[in-house]
Amino acid sequence: MNDNFCWWRDGIIYQIYPRSFADSNGDGIGDLQGIISKLGYLNELGIDAIWFSPFYPSPEIDFGYDISNYLDVDPRFGTLADFDELITTAHTFGIRVVLDMVANHTSDQHAWFIESRSSRENPRRDWYIWKDGAGSGRPPNNWKSCFGGSSWEYDACSRQYYLHTFATQQPDVNWRNPQLRKALLDVFRFWLDRGADGFRLDVFNAYFKDEHFQNNPGQLGLRDYDQQKHIHDMDQPEMIPLLQELRTLMDEYPERYTVGEIFLPTPEKTVHYTGNDLLHAAFSSDLIESELIFPWSAGWVAQKINKRDNLFDSAGIWPTTMLSNHDKPRTASRYVKGENDDQAFTAMAVLLTVRGTPFIYYGEEIGMRNISLKRNEIMDPPGQKYWPIYQGRDGFRSPMQWRDAPFASFSTTKPWLPVHSNYHQRNVASQQENPQSLWNFTRQLIALRRAYPALRRGSFHIFFRTDTGVMAYERKLDEQRILVCINFSSSMRQVEFIPDADPKLAAILISSAGRKDFYTSHNQFMLNPHEVLLLELKPGMV
Ligand code: NOJ
């Protein structure tokens, strides 16, 4: 079988939120040396690449997503020498490094913005988006900031407004300015030359705004940001030539990768921005959005996966699969009450066995849960603004739970966010010792995915009715056929075996219920509650 393993298509990408992964110097904040000390752990888990949330110098209004210097490491996290060591060590393990490039906006403390706001005549004035007000103290138009209020901030000194899609301390840059454009593309080059393997592009589809600054039309929504249709402050046609230019730059280096974070994502936007001369991939929100109404069921998941696969296949686009990240509640907390991990197993099985590159959020492999915080503990700007309607994202950024030791061994001192109180039981060390743990299940599934190209590249075909609470599908590549059967329900379920194969020749690859034998009666078999079962159909069977 031809198996040209391509790290970003076939591999598994693990997201690290650097503040919360491992603290090497006892200041309560995770850092690069801490991460270096855990690369062996990640290698054991079997992942292929790490996406790092930002570690560049930042006033941390938005915890690193407000960058004040693109070409350095924040002293909280380490130095450029630590970064070089991180890349070298990661590469020794065969682990690629994907950086987070936040290029829709900078921090207001970035030297570019300090210059830009210093006067209307400053040569860098046009590097940001400055406009006169609409009169009588009104901002230039009705655009709203994602973090609350108008997206325009008045600057009393120069008597103009600047645009900020996020916090006021995150001014949007002006990608229409050729010098700014070059300066930011040089930032990509800087990190590529230092060995970075790829970039995750933060809200890239917001880079360009309507050149006439037309008002956005209104719609019903909870927060002011949701009360308008964002047709003029994102997704402008100028984005495509910029992506083409970026791709040409990336292709000067071997095996590099770009994955876009689409702001207000839809599968259609993913198709629009991805391709051989555009992004390699872009997140689609299939399984991550609408956590309030997300019914974790076989029917719902199947419908989402089918929709995106049909759309992406016809467009020749490779999907990504993600169930949580630093902006979204943790997977286990969305689908599970309390500490029971049954649905965390089904979720991990979906993540690692459907088509598309899986993204694992740190701690997902041990089923970490959201922490809850009191109002005065909230650090995230939108949480501070919208409490209690929206409590911000701190809850899903808590320190990694390594072992049953003070502060879960994340740090020797009180960490920047509390460790979840469940860390005595829920931690890496205890799950590694327990063969039935989510950690061991995850590691085994990752190993199976690596061993069986069909699980990575194979076609995806559902062979049983999903209204039964079961999602049963075949992954097939050439002669290799794998059946994945996931019981989302909490009772036993009867499943029809795939019609065109002999069940006697099916071999168990893994069963989360620990079954040792597989047999059918009248081509039917039983799945245990919440069981995940992978079978290999031996070649040559009809
Ligand atoms: C998306 C990032 O994932 C999020 O954490 C951040 O607040 C915004 N972009 C602004 O950069």
Ligand code: CA
């Ligand atoms: Ca530290």
